[in-house]
Amino acid sequence: MAHADFPGGARAATTNGRDRAAAQGGPVPAAGRPAGAPARSWLEYGVPAVIGRVREPGTLSGLAMFCLVFMPFALGHFLSSLLRNINAVLAPQLLTELALTPGQLGLLTSACFLTFALVQLPIGMALDRFGPRRVQFAMLMVAAIGTMAFAGSREFTQLMVARAVMGVGLAGCFMAAVKAISTWISPAKLPSVQGYLIAVGGLGAASSTLPVRLALQYTDWRWLFILLAGGCAIVALLIYLLAPTPPAAPPKPFTRRMLGEICGHPAFRETAGLVLLPHAVFFGIQGLWIARWLADVARFPEQAIAWLLYLGMAGVIFGAISVGMITEWAARRGIAPLTVAAAGIALFIAIQCGFVLNWRPSYQLLSVLFTLVGTITGIEYAIVAQAMPPALTGRASTCLNLFIFLAAFAVQAGFGLVVGLWSPDLTRHHPAIAYQTAFGLLVLLQLPGLAVFCWRRWTRRRRDSGTPAPSGKMAALISKEEYETGSLWPSRQRETRPD
Numbered sequence: 001m002a003h004a005d006f007p008g009g010a011r012a013a014t015t016n017g018r019d020r021a022a023a024q025g026g027p028v029p030a031a032g033r034p035a036g037a038p039a040r041s042w043l044e045y046g047v048p049a050v051i052g053r054v055r056e057p058g059t060l061s062g063l064a065m066f067c068l069v070f071m072p073f074a075l076g077h078f079l080s081s082l083l084r085n086i087n088a089v090l091a092p093q094l095l096t097e098l099a100l101t102p103g104q105l106g107l108l109t110s111a112c113f114l115t116f117a118l119v120q121l122p123i124g125m126a127l128d129r130f131g132p133r134r135v136q137f138a139m140l141m142v143a144a145i146g147t148m149a150f151a152g153s154r155e156f157t158q159l160m161v162a163r164a165v166m167g168v169g170l171a172g173c174f175m176a177a178v179k180a181i182s183t184w185i186s187p188a189k190l191p192s193v194q195g196y197l198i199a200v201g202g203l204g205a206a207s208s209t210l211p212v213r214l215a216l217q218y219t220d221w222r223w224l225f226i227l228l229a230g231g232c233a234i235v236a237l238l239i240y241l242l243a244p245t246p247p248a249a250p251p252k253p254f255t256r257r258m259l260g261e262i263c264g265h266p267a268f269r270e271t272a273g274l275v276l277l278p279h280a281v282f283f284g285i286q287g288l289w290i291a292r293w294l295a296d297v298a299r300f301p302e303q304a305i306a307w308l309l310y311l312g313m314a315g316v317i318f319g320a321i322s323v324g325m326i327t328e329w330a331a332r333r334g335i336a337p338l339t340v341a342a343a344g345i346a347l348f349i350a351i352q353c354g355f356v357l358n359w360r361p362s363y364q365l366l367s368v369l370f371t372l373v374g375t376i377t378g379i380e381y382a383i384v385a386q387a388m389p390p391a392l393t394g395r396a397s398t399c400l401n402l403f404i405f406l407a408a409f410a411v412q413a414g415f416g417l418v419v420g421l422w423s424p425d426l427t428r429h430h431p432a433i434a435y436q437t438a439f440g441l442l443v444l445l446q447l448p449g450l451a452v453f454c455w456r457r458w459t460r461r462r463r464d465s466g467t468p469a470p471s472g473k474m475a476a477l478i479s480k481e482e483y484e485t486g487s488l489w490p491s492r493q494r495e496t497r498p499d
Contacts, residue, residue: 123176132239141233272400275383279407294363419438
């Protein structure tokens with residue numbers, strides 16, 4: 001990853017201050033403090049180090065941006081993805097040691113998604129008011145406590161509570177990284193750098209597969225969680241000590257009116273209607289049930305499952321970078337990002353149909369393609385950020401996260417409940433029909449969003465080609481929808497959100 005992808009301003013804030021003072025004929029400030037201004041703290045103006053220093057956005061070099069902003073927050077996202085997906089490999093140990101049912105396993109794993117969702121709005125307000133550096137430090141310390149508690153839990157209820165606390169602590173990792181990156185990195189590079197961030201999350205998810213399986217040969221899952229708790233604490237300290245702090249901005253309350261404005265915005269509705277459910281399916285299934293499907297239906301051994309999960313999560317890295325490149329390529333040819341998302345989601349649903357049909361010739365290919373193609377769902381963050389008014393971008397992403405994780409909780413827990421309707425055999429494997437039914441229900445839930453998008457796109461093309469449009473109330477409805485969602489098209493985006 002080249003540092004050139006992390007452009008800042010020309011020079012640091014201290015250099016800018018000296019240049020301005022010299023140009024105005026005044027005394028040159030020392031150590032970056034404006035002439036006549038009192039020293040505020042050693043963290044801000046005292047030493048040439050960068051510990052928690054207040055800096056103006058656009059004043060960091062590319063190398064400083066990479067080392068002080070991207071890497072610390074990306075490590076937090078790495079740990080979040082690892083801990084969110086680790087139960088896929090630990091499931092056999094948890095099922096055996098604690099005698100869990102599929103429904104309990106689904107609830108246990110999805111508890112993280114539920115608490116993720118419940119704290120999204122408070123985290124969004126905290127990020128706006130206190131900044132990602134302080135918020136992420138506190139949240140990762142909470143995650144360390146929850147991870148340590150999970151390691152010491154002995155029964156299902158204790159595991160549920162510990163997993164929920166982990167979810168609270170990890171809930172802000174991605175959004176804090178997005179806010180930090182959007183603060184310090186130029187808007188023109190934001191989609192690419194956000195793709196790198198998602199790729200780091202994919203690396204964390206990949207680390208929760210084969211590397212975890214190999215680690216279990218030398219230790220048990222409880223000691224593994226103790227080590228991960230230490231990792232959360234270390235990354236929290238790195239963020240607190242290294243990440244710069246932007247100047248304080250007046251806090252803006254997150255009112256119900258603002259929430260209604262975000263949810264009612266046509267760009268938000270259009271994007272969420274198409275992508276939200278597939279994104280929830282991707283989160284809910286790849287973090288747990290792909291592994292169980294490989295064990296129960298494909299009957300692969302645990303080592304082979306770990307390899308396939310590793311390949312699938314590695315595909316997330318490749319997919320995240322590829323989605324950004326494909327979207328930029330399509331935009332240069334006048335193809336809207338939402339159209340790219342629709343094509344990817346159609347392919348994603350087709351892959352799920354392979355699970356429904358129990359496509360025996362290539363179980364391995366299905367498991368890898370699910371995670372590779374499923375990364376297309378992450379495009380909704382960039383679409384919403386480009387289409388929404390700048391004042392609502394951060395809160396819109398937080399609302400989007402809220403709905404995604406609530407839906408992911410329902411998908412992951414509901415999938416386990418459906419599978420649990422069938423009794424396992426003597427080897428504790430559930431029948432293929434159980435998974436076919438569960439995947440079939442997911443496909444039925446995702447099809448309406450894709451169908452509505454295709455209908456709206458078809459009516460727009462008819463009007464552009466001069467074909468007589470529907471009349472009456474239908475024509476008024478279509479006209480209203482086209483006007484409201486016009487910001488989703490590349491030409492309208494260039495007008496409303498210039499780079």
